[in-house]
Amino acid sequence: MPGGATALPGGAATAAAAPRRRNYARRYGWFIVPAGIVVLAVILFPWAFTLFMSAHEWKIGGGHHFVGLDNYRKLFTDERFLSSIARTLYFTALAVILPMVFGVAAALVFARNFPLRGLARTIFILPMMATPVAVALVWTMMFHPQLGVLNWILTQFGIPPSMWIYDAATVIPTLVMVEVWHWTPLVMLIVLGGLASLPIDPYEAAKIDGANAWQSFRHITWPLLLPFIVVALIIRTIDALKAFDTIYVITQGGPGTSSETINIFLYLQGFAYYNMGYASAVVVVFFLLIVSLAALLLWTRNRVKDAA
Amino acid sequence: MMRILEKIGFAIAVLILVSPGALVFLWMLSLALKTELDNTAWPPVFIPDPPVWDNFLSVFARNDFLLYTWNSVVTSFSATGLALLIGVPAGYGIAKMRATRAAMLILIARITPGLSYLIPLFLLFQWLGLTGTLTPIIITHLVITVPIVVWVMIGFFEGLPAELEEAALVDGATIWQAFRHVAFPLARPGITVATILSFIFSWNNFIFAMVLAGRETRTLPVAVNNMLTFEQISWGPLAAAALLVTLPVLLLTLAAQKQIIAGLTAGGVKGG
Structure with a gap:
């Protein structure tokens, strides 16, 4: 199987294969048509319509008119939006670094053989499979300042609530703690997939050459694993x-707006205040932010690849 | 001596790894099985003694829980079924054509926040007069399920040896027959993985139904979130409801752990 978001299926076609490919396209194109229609309707149409709406003042029940780039101009002077960007970046930095560290460590543990490994691995990935709303609810109860179990645990260690x-x-x-709990398993699974694909020969050669455990990790495991780690990172x-x-x-x-990330801001603008035009502009800016960060990471990945 | 120490250290590492996952779910179970008095006791009561089922009864008595369960079942099954119907052939076509650009489109769907589809689709469904039915919720769930199915199937069909289909084509089968009678049966394991993952991520989805559902068309995650808003204080029924919502998914994960791990390891399939 290909590495999901990573390796794009299909490789570079050679020049000689080009006529055959065109022939293939005609014959196999029909298989893609139904999915193509759905993608057009629920993915591309919304995109086009979002761009259109973002140039309008568009309130539900209040009509709409063209305002050009006004929504974007307003957005970049909107104190609340700008601080939601800062908050999102703060949240993201923590919610990426911590799961990466824990996920890689967990993958190194789960790559070894031990009794009950299957069961332990399944329990470990339960958080990412569980319904997010359901677990969020339980966390909310655990965070209760007077009656929550977390504060009881803190007091047992002599830490103030x-x-x-x-x-x-x-x-x-x-x-971030909830997010780490929730998504560390996904990082672990991707890195574990990488560990499973490592060849055995270099380790044997290293052993014969007298390398210790740290040296073979540093010079064999780490470089081979790096592409998978970058995928997990992206x-x-x-x-x-x-x-x-x-x-x-x-x-x-x-409380207040102190955990209002871009996505929450977007939701409130769209579906609490019904400013559809303004919310559409948020969508566009948000998407560009995501794509540029993803592109930056992909570029890093290619550089890592070239270096390896 | 070193070996034993190493083994103990390793066992502790495994224990530390699995406990956050296990403990949160055990605490959920504990809250669901205790009386209100025990749930608000300080210090907390950990083991329900004796376990009570009242919380589960009150979930069913005070809410249209069965209706919401039905809504969730209809939505997840329809969204998964439709996604398989169009996604399996698409995965096959993309794998055969090596259509990198089509695959790229699937990637963009993975990157885009779910909310961004909702604003235009919300207006569209209003114009079409579809609000208040399950149809818009099922359609939006395709945003999650179709990419998952296509993505898993591309990988699967690419891994199949081409010789068998080519032999069928040489023997005069049409492309459709080669797909239907040769590739499709071979791809069953891949279809199982795609079905399970697509079902789980559709079942878990919150945001689409939250925006699009009316009173009668709420799915379970939306219904449970509403309970939190209106019944902040009674923890027992809340935990019981949360447990009921996520239990099918947890059981499915335990039963099909091999397929799920294979599908997810293949690369960050996740809805939303």
Whole structure:
């Protein structure tokens, strides 16, 4: 199987294969038509329509008129939007780095053979399979300042109780904790897939040459694993930027606006205040941010590849 | 001596790794099985003694929980079924044609935040008069399920040896017959993986139904979130409802862990 978001299926076709390819396209094109229609309707149409709406003042029930780039101009002077960008980047940085560190460590553990490995691995990935709303609810109950089990645990270690999601200073780190719990398993699985594909020969050669465990990790495992780690990094970055369900269920952007990320801001503009035109402009800017960060990481990946 | 120490250290590492996952779900179970008095006790009561089922009964008594369950079932099955119907042939076509650009489009769907589809589609469904039915929710779930199915199937069909189909083509089969009678049966394991993942991520989805659902068309995640908003204080029924929503997915994960891990390892398939 290909590496999902990573390796694009299909390789470079050679010049000699070109006529055959064109022939193929005619014959196999029909297989793609139904999916193509769906993609057109639910993915491309929304895109085109979003661009169109972003140039309009468009309120539900309030009609609409063309305003050109006004929505974008307003967006970049909107204090609330700008701080939501900063918050999103803060959240993303933490929600990428921590799962990466824990995920790689976990993959190194799960790559070894031990009794009950299958069961342990399944329990480990349960958080990412569970319904986000359901687990967000349980976390909310655990964060209760007076009755929550987390504060009880803290007091057992002699640490003063925390306000968790009810304090502007701790709300983002707290939400990051939930995100780490939720998505570290995905990083682990991708890296584990990489570890499973490592060849055995270099290790044997290294052993004969007298390399110790650290040396063979540093000079064989790490370079071979790096492409997989970068893939996990890209996917995690995209997902952290897009995080919505748990943040919305747990805090709805609060207290005040102190956990209002771009995605929450977007939701409120669109479906709480019904500013559809303004929200569409947010979508465009948000998408460009995601794509440029993903492109930056892809570029890093290619450089890593060239270096290897 | 070193070996034993190493083994103990390793066992502790495994224990540390699995406990965050296990403990949160156990706490959910504990909350669901305790009385309100025990749930708000300080220090917390960990083991329900005796376990009570009242919370589950009250979930069904006070809400249209069965209706919401039905909505979720209809939505997830329809969205998965439709996605298989169009996604399996598409995966085959893309794999055969080596259509990198079509695959790229699937990637863009993976990158785009779910909310961005919702604004235009919300208006479209209003114009079409479809709000208040399950149809818009099923259609938007295709945004999640189609890319998952196509993505898994591309990988699967690319891994199949081409010789068998070519032999069928040489023997005079049409392309459709070669797909239907040769490639399709061979791809069953891939279809299983695609079905499971697509079902789970459709079941778990919150945002599409939250925006599009009316009172009668809520899916389970939306219904549970509404309980949180309106019944902040009663933890028992809340935890019971949360457990009921996520239980099918957890059981499916335990039952099909091999397929799920194979599908996910292949590369960051995730909805939303």
